[in-house]
Amino acid sequence: MTANDVTMPAEGDEPRPAGEITWQDGNVPFSPHFGDIYFNPKDGLAETRYVFLEGNNLPSAWQNRESFAIGETGFGTGLNFLAAWQSWNSDLKRSRRLHFVSVEKYPLSRDDMIRAHQSWPELSQYSKQLAEIWPHETMLPGVHRFSLAHGNVSLTLLIGDAIECWSDYDGNIDCWFLDGFAPSRNPDMWHPHLFAALAGASNPRGASLATFTAARIARDGLESAGFEISKRKGFGYKRDMITATLPAPNVDNDNTLGLFEIADDPWFNLPRPKKTKSVAVIGGGLAGAACADALNARGLAVTLFEKADQLASAASGNPIGMLEPYLTVDDAIMGRFYEAGYRFSHRKIKKLSNQGLVEADFCGVIDLATSARKRERLDGLIARLGDKPDLVEALDGDQASERFGLPLPYGGVFYPSAGWVNPPSVVRAFSDGIDIRLSTTITAISDAEQGKVLTDENWASYGPFDAVIIAGALEMQMMGQTSWLRDHLTPVRGQISFLPEEILANLGNGSVIKCVLSHKGYITPARDGLHVFGATFGRDDAQTDLREDDHAFNISQLGKVLPDVAEKLSPDMLQGRASLRTTTADHLPLIGPAPDFDAYLASYGDIDKGKKGARYIDAPYHKDVYICTGFGARGLIGAPLAAEILASEICDMPLPLEKVLMHAIHPARFIIRGLKRRQLTA
């Protein structure tokens, strides 16, 4: 929104940083850089309701819908979001769920946002809930997903530049709120490329749009992106504003032919969601439990199948797992995925821990510069994020020793928000209230008239279910639909060792390990009298026996950073635990619908020739079967986000990740790569 009566910075004044805000009339944020206010101090809420809600025919447009998605340019204080949420909540005919996806390059701090909301006491109950989920930490670029109103309202924030973010986001947006600063003050938010991106992120069945301005730059840009424009009376004294509709394409409206241009990567297009009420999840580790939780929170009936006689019996059964952030130095895809995964997990686990449902300690993690290469990476992190001590802090050797509690040979960095978690408690919390079938080994998934039926090794059958998620490596290889993944999933044996706390006490200097230390391995503070250290990485080793050799390896790794401790240890005195993790060749997990391997080969067999303008059918899947596996040792920071992705796919919600990452984790990527490199033939 904008006011026409604010002053631009006086000529000759220093340009002000774009994210800086000052305050006018008490609680009205003002951007000195853009020379504009965030909302009209007198009638801001009335203007929001008139321009964006009425302009998009809300509340009518969401009535009797299962799900409705609003997209916005410029989240700012969230006033538009709060107004939409309030209107939705007071509408008896509202859609079952409301999704709000907005972009913001300069997110407000929590305190500033709370202050801005003071202008709107009637929104206070919504504002309070938003403030509760708003991160205390700096929000890094990327997609941030928040859940409100018991999961019925989702807020997805694309942090970054509007054009870049909306160009790389598959939104399925039903209506748009265009609310950058005034076009004359912020032309970037009214750029033709942005409008083209919004058209691309719209619901293919059509979308509406409203904005407070009727400036030519907006009208022309929207028209050239395919929107049909109408002018209407503006709010208050403003003469005009614009509303618009993006019609559904005439031809092949529902894409019944399923044909896409090659540029669209049709092999990664997601199946069109149908109404799903019941889901079977196969695999009772962290991934399966996270999926069960995400679906259960959305009101779906979930049955969780586990072959062992208890949940969390494999890698998720370790007593301690590091909750270490993966912060990126560059744009590498794997880093971007796990950076998003960490912030999602961290928020979720912190909330459960505050409720006493998960055992965790956010004591911080030191990441040591154990080699020149590692030093370079950590220096890169500090260069990128060193001004954000809430995320990462540089430590020299003395500072690292002081934080850790024992002398350390090098410096490194400290992640203050991180720590350790007891993974079985996370699995327990996630699977609370779920229908759990233990000691049940599912061997096949078949189609019946009413849905998917599962069969176990004793020929007992379960179902029908509307959808199935296979969340486990072994399970993946067992099922006919996914057995081709055998070639792409590698078991990696990992043994951890337990260090009794007395051994440290006997060192005689009264020191206590105060935070997690990540070096080439890791060591944690004590839990129930034991520190955990490790771990080994035995590629292609699928055995889980405890080995003295592996303890010896863990001791020798520890000796490189804590020689006095390692000296007191011998393999024969240690307890430990060995389990398998599953990795993929590109170190990214497999999350998404299950590709029909043979149909992929038949449909895309000639893509290695890169035919220009070729038309291909939409991705062929095993209907209603989904995959969730391949997190390696990063299940804690990968599985909760994976579950959110799958629940969004199944429940027709906006996705919690940008397109490039969605493609990078898509289970069909190995088939497509194989075809393009001619390693696979039809």
Ligand code: SAM
């Ligand atoms: N809708 C907001 C509300 O309800 O409070 C007000 C939005 S304010 C008028 C415009 C917002 O756009 C500001 O928060 C600003 O930081 C953001 N912005 C400006 N340029 C941007 C860009 N290129 N990409 C993303 N966000 C941008």
